[in-house]
Amino acid sequence: MTQKSFPIAPEFVAAANTTAEQYARDYQQSIASTEDTDAFWASRAELIDWIKKPTIISNVSYDLDDFRIKWFEDGELNLSVNCLDRHLKANPYKPAIIWEGDHPSLHKIISFKELHAEVCRLGNAMRKLGIKKGDRVSLYMPMIPEAIVGMLACARIGAVHSVVFGGFSAESLGNRIIDSQSKLVITADEGLRGNKRTPLKANVDRALDMEGTDSVKNVIVVHRTGNSVPMSGRRDIWYHTLVEGESEVCKPEVMNAEDPLFLLYTSGSTGKPKGVLHTTGGYITYALSTFRDVFDIKDDDIYWCTADVGWVTGHTYATYAPLANGTTTVMFEGVPEYPTWARVGHIIDKHNISILYTAPTAIRAMMKEGDNFVRESNRSSLRLLGTVGEPINPEAWDWYYNVVGSAHCPIVDTWWQTETGGILLAPIPGTVALKPGAAMNPLYGIKPDVIDTDGTALEGPAEGNLVISNSWPGQMRTIYNDHQRFLETYFTTYPGYYFTGDGVQRDEDGHYWITGRVDDVLNVSGHRLGTAEIESAVDSHPSTVEAAVVGMPHEIRGEGICAFIILKAGEVASEQLKAELNRHVRSEIGPIANLDAIYIVDVLPKTRSGKIMRRILRNLAAGQYVGLGDLSTLADSSVINKLIEVVKAER
Ligand code: 6R9
Secondary structure, three states: OOOOOEOOOHHHHHHOOOOHHHHHHHHHHHHOOHHHHHHHHHHHHHHOOOOEOOOOOEEEEOOHHHOEEEEOOOOEEOHHHHHOHHHOOOOOOOEEEEEEOOOOOOEEEEEHHHHHHHHHHHHHHHHHOOOOOOOEEEEEOOOOHHHHHHHHHHHHHOOEEEEOOOOOOHHHHHHHHHHHOOOEEEEEOOEEEOOEEEOHHHHHHHHHOOOOOOOOOEEEEEOOOOOOOOOOOOOEEEHHHHHOOOOOOOOOOOEEOOOEEEEEEEOOOOOOOEEEEEEOHHHHHHHHHHHHHHOOOOOOOEEEEOOOOOOHHHHHHHHHHHHHHOOEEEEEOOOOOOOOOOHHHHHHHHHOOOEEEEOHHHHHHHHHOOHHHHOOOOOOOOOEEEEEOOOOOHHHHHHHHHHHOOOOOOEEEEEOOHHHOOOOEOOOOOOOOEOOOOOEOEOOOOOEEEEOOOOOEEOOOEEEEEEEOOOOOOOOOEEOOOHHHHHHHHHOOOOOOEEEEEEEEEOOOOOEEEEEEOOOEEEEOOEEEEHHHHHHHHHOOOOEEEEEEEEEEEOOOEEEEEEEEEEOOOOOOOHHHHHHHHHHHHHHHOHHHOOOEEEEOOOOOEEOOOOEOHHHHHHHHOOOOOOOOOOOOEOOOOHHHHHHHHHHHHO
16 A cells, blocks of 8 residues: 555546535435435436336345345336437437547547437347347447447347457357357457457357357347358348348337346356346446546546446446446547557547546556657547556556646546446545545445454454445346355355455555455456366366466566466476467467466365365465465475475476
């Protein structure tokens, strides 16, 4: 925890939507009692256009014998209407999406009116394919406007979308399709990033060869690069021929507030990725409300969230919240290094971007290339910066603040999770001096607690596990197909609380500093990967017997992946085999699961009950060979020296 704090420039404070006094007063009021919290959310629900206004606000119990999470349960609405139709009267020609293509010569501006028409066309076409309310639709898309059109078209007709990150493998896509039993897949011929192509359609074909994917009746393919791709019989349809001639009027499905909106798969500490389910009314109320507070939104903001639509940030803060608020959202197809590392700055100048929301890993990658690239642009349109995904280190914070933001833009460090639907902790800009690395304060209606391993909530300055003691409208409702796992993962460790899986420190001023995951989830470039998932990918290679995967410090990605692997008898360790193992894991999960270090070992450190002691491996992976902590539960203490030998020989 650094003691340095950065007061916010008086000009910003003077123009900010929220004052320090207002935040202090309204926050206290919003958590004073359940009735007060309900009153707060009832007032925020006024930001939404309801078909039927809710009369019941919350209906929540974390008691496992009587468990329920419902918000606005008698309300009815349609999300696409909130994102599109309601802006058509006052602002039909305002840009809804500014799309910047992979190559700097290519961009497109899509107004709310145009986006509305496109969503209606696709919605009608999907209905003709037999997609009905409640059906699941998988999206496997590059960062092109049709990804947002696809999500909104699902919302229009009441289908539940499941966006799968375009960087995931065919295998990962297939598993998600099997779990969700999607009827339809929307994809593109290829993705294009940094002038490199990703074979999206070919991956879909491979995924649909997997057993258990028969639920998929059609694949809609957007023509992006134009390279020829095999189109199979009646199953595959080109997007442009499908929507051609469709009407620009599409009756929105009436959705109950608690009807599902989307599934998004995320990694947990055990087992396969879980389908986090979000519902309609609470999710959008929370998304919109937090968006306005945290980003101090004004009518003329041009807002750029760099997250891919395949992650929750791309759902909540690149798509739903800005569009519901009528804010222009910038979508970038490419990568920050193409054609040069100056690209991000050039995009900011080109589109007059006022708010930039990105991840520490991207900031570190740009920082490493030096200041000159960023200084090719003037970035004078910027007024606010945000970060998300992982703790930001003070050097990266300083660089973001001083170089990217020219020392006049506050940085909002936003802590949240796929499960939370929206931001829970952040400094509302203008209300508090910033501390680099701290997510600072709870948002309205959120009651965080720091809890020790015995389950005691700690007072004052403290360090422990982060839990939330109440509910908020954007909270996930279940794990798709596995409600029991939902209860066990989040509500059983500390009864009566939502358990986040993160460690936290609360300082003397009551500000929160996230310290990272306390479970077996890695955070690689701000993306979650379960050690169990990677281990089972390694185990599935014919040359291996067993693997243990841990995180290790990584300069750019924040956390890198380190695998300790035992080979089958007769297999010989070689650089070639290691490269092959890495290729195997990347093709099983996706390129983000790159193994940064591989140690071939004869044994793994296990407890007498057979559990791998990852703590020891984490220390070794970080090059720490002494002070390994309590080793008394280790079944065979001689393994430590053997492991140290292997690691030392390789580093
Ligand atoms: C939104 C998102 C969630 C995990 C979370 C935590 C880490 C996110 C953070 C942060 C420190 C921040 N995390 N934001 N850690 N400071 N501002 O990233 O969702 O992909 O589900 O990841 O990311 O560990 O538990 P998700």
